[in-house]
Amino acid sequence: MLPISKRLPLIFFSLILAALTPAYAAKKTAPKQQPKETAQAKLDQLSIAYLAQETQSQPTLPFFDEVIADQGIQGARLGIQDNNTTGRFTRQHFSLRESIVPQDGDVAAAFKALLADGHRHILLNLDAAKILELAAFPESQNVLLYDIASRDDGLRDEACRSNVLHLLPSRxxxxxxxxxxxxxxxxxxxxxxxxxxxxxxxxxxxxxxxxxxxxxxxxxxxxxxxxxxxxxxxxxxxxxxxxxxxxxxxxxxxxxxxxxxxxxxxxxxxxxxxxxxxxxxxAWHRTHEAWGALQLQNRFRDQAGRWMTEEDYGAWLAVRAIGESATRAKSVDFDKVKAFMLGEEFALAGFKGVPLSFRRWNGQLRQPVLLAWSRSLVAVAPVEGFIHPKNELDTLGYDEAESKCRF
Amino acid sequence: MKKQLMSALLLGGMVSGSALGETVYVTLEKDNALAVVDAAQRKLVKTVKIGKRPRGIVLSKDQRQLYVAASDDDTIQIIDTDSLKVVGKLPSGKDPETFAMDPDGRYLYVSNEDDNQVTVIDIAGKKAVKTVPVGVEPEGIAVSPDGKWVVSTSETTNMVHWIDRQSLDIVDNTLVDPRPRACAFSDDSRQLWVTSEIAGTLTVFDVDTRQPVKKIGFKIPGVTQEKIQPVGIRIDKDRRYGYVALGPANRVAVIDAQKLEAVDYFLVGQRVWNLEFSPDQARLYTSNGVSNDISIIDLKQQKVLKSVAVGQYPWGLVVKP
CATH class of the missing domain: 3.40.50.2300 (Response regulator)
Known part of the structure; x- marks a missing residue:
């Protein structure tokens, strides 16, 4: 692991890179932070927002583990890039509006500012309580919130919200x-x-x-x-x-x-x-290489200069879910994208060997779960032999009959 | 004329009766090696160390050289089929995996997964002459036998990119089911077959209209749908039957290429990746990534004859008469 003195320039460098990326995208298309229709009518524009709050670094982080300040957002950036490579052929362009609130900042205000700018797809790297608070606003009812980090079962069960989708596996x-x-x-x-x-x-x-x-x-x-x-x-x-x-x-x-x-x-x-x-x-692990996962690992490391964390994977999945739906729906219209994403045909390739889709009863992305220790991938669940009448992925977590979520 | 005869030999399989004298070359992704199998004896005769993470493999038109994508060395190695020595390399671009050769054997078209592009290599000049930007993670690549098209499939973009072989420009893009892996033209260049690994489907395109004419799914008793992950494709010269490797379903599907439906399945080794015909198309060889062997299928008797252990992660294979 790099000592902090060497790490800082690295972090700094990725920050510069990050700052440059949207600017470059913006040059080609829309002015920065402008999700609405622009004069460049040829490309369909869709701006996706990312909202997070800075947290105190983990007090127990061992000396050999890297301090990561940008987990989540790096995955979203890579997803935008992937969407745009596809978008070149479908005449769709995606951009990312990043909103990182300081530790003592007002998350609700930042959220409302994103809504006011017309964002209707908002990634949240926040805890369960904050997600519930934002999801309950009247102006949040006709948007989709993508929970890219939480593992909370309550949020997916009794406390569920129809405008929240969960990208990472629950506890x-x-x-x-x-x-x-x-x-x-x-x-x-x-x-x-x-x-x-x-x-x-x-x-x-x-x-x-x-x-x-x-x-x-x-x-x-x-x-x-x-x-x-x-x-x-x-x-x-x-x-x-x-x-x-x-x-x-x-x-x-x-x-x-x-x-x-x-x-x-x-x-x-x-x-x-x-x-x-x-x-x-x-949900994701650095030992995972099968089903093309190594390509995602490599692409991510080239961009971020570090391994992909679960939050990065969650954010990448969210952006890709939006991109894939826009591609298939041949539109960036919110209702069309949403209808496709939550419909029967939606099948997201998440580098885990099977198509991923959202459980309609609670908005959870159904997906295989990796079982690994730090140096080796041991197994992938659902483990062979655990079968389900509809989809074996639904042997993991709260199945439809058990769910107390009512939208 | 000579060239045409060569292609006819290779593609049409006009090789005469003593067909079993053929040699199968298999890339071993995990062993960084090439396995050489004597098809008559059905035996591994030699394993030679080559570049890192060897995957795609193509036999030159004169059958004297093998081109092997050494993915982690970012190059395509040229290997002499007699001496089995690495005699040169081609500038493939980063992380080459699959590639295809022109009908006349002059150019290679390489998928660069990490760079979202296709690199065109002049084999004789040993240089890259053009790169064509395509979708995210280009994987499958094929050149139509009539030389009109180069087709690239991108796994994350989920598209077939139709590249005009003369101008090397993309002229069309068609959406397919998630994670398109391999693509193959029929010998008459009228159909293109594309497998989608995650969706578990095979899509058949009409090349003239570049539109899909049929999507084929697979159902195998006792095998869950998630295990059916179609990858490698081979279509026989008469377009009577086609064969599709189904990955962790451990089966090769037999497709009636006229009716466009799956009619039978061969049980082969674990996680079957890629397929290759014998020159007379009487046999089909399969590389089985997890069981570390190749299967030999007799297509006349419709029976799997034998599996031959070759080494770790057999990926691609070619057959030399």
């Missing part, structure tokens, strides 16, 4: 993916270690639901108290924490990365670790 989908794999391995006895965060508890709930669905058993559940001081080290804590329990696999629910990485190789008995650390369930 339930991820937990189901792990459960299918462990069912196949017959590692049926799970020891669940839960962190102190709210997300950790939600992740643990998803794991418990998955265990029930796929015939595994939670033989023990413990909450990790994160209290290392000078005398308490992972070497001493983890064996004690995992002692006296008979289990096949240790499942960890630690979304902020406080302790999960300390678990492998330190347990009392020799047992594998999975969940938020160890073997993880992911």
């Amino acid at each position: 339930a989908m991820r937990a189901d993916a792990l459960a299918q794999y462990f069912a196949k391995k017959r590692w049926n006895k799970w020891f669940l270690a839960v962190g102190p965060g709210d997300g950790d508890k939600l992740y643990a709930e998803a794991i418990k639901r998955a265990a029930k669905r796929f015939g595994s058993k939670i033989v023990a559940e413990k909450t990790w108290q994160h209290t290392f001081d000078e005398r308490r080290t992972p070497e001493s804590e983890v064996p004690v924490f995992t002692q006296g329990i008979q289990y096949d696999v240790l499942i960890v629910a630690d979304e902020s990365g406080l302790f999960g990485d300390y678990l492998p190789y330190r347990t009392w008995q020799p047992r594998p670790v999975a969940g938020t650390q160890g073997l993880v369930a992911a």
